[in-house]
Amino acid sequence: MRPSVPTILRVFGFRFFFYSREPGEPPHVHIADGSKAAKYWLDPVELAGYDGFRGHELSQLRALVIEHRDTLRRSWDEYHGRQAGPR
DSSP, X not given: OOOOOOEEEEETTEEEEOOSXXXXXXXXXXXXXXXXXXXXXXXXXXXEEEESOOXXXXXXXXXXXXXXXXXXXXHHHHHHTOOOOOO
């Protein structure tokens, strides 16, 4: 059975999503554009890892995560059934 991969947001061609089966992981978001991928923690916003994105793209992605952080965190909490924590 494949894990669910809910898309939360699409901005400038970037797809923001999370995997439903990542037990024990703190709130975070995955971002993809073609074969490029990145992962950002949400509290605080920090790059957790990436593959294929260039530095200027990572800066743009970080700014987008910060801009949409409330939406991303709310979606994480609702999907995973958690109470919203500090932001």
